[in-house]
Amino acid sequence: MMTNFEELQKLSKDNMDMALEAFGSMSKGMQAIAVEVADYQKKSFEEGSAAVEKLVASKSLDKAFETQSDYVKTAYEGFVGEVTKLGEMMTDMSKEAYKPYEGVMGKFSK
Known part of the structure; x- marks a missing residue:
């Protein structure tokens, strides 16, 4: 009886350790994703502000359209790049969170 209790206690401790890890x-x-998003927001705001200043300083309508087109293209490319990077970070985070359970899941698959 005592060994069963000790085994149960060890199993509970191991499960808690895996969950905490x-x-x-x-x-x-x-945290890394939050820092990345905050950095992107800051950079995006700065680029948007610079584009508005450049747009306001445009002396002709053609120059204003060119400025706006350049900004939209740059903003879109930056957004796509950032979403891709965040997707990779989420994938890496999921893999890291799963690592403690790999050994346990391997026992069940045999």
């Missing part, structure tokens, strides 16, 4: 990985990943 996975939670730690998720927490680090979410």
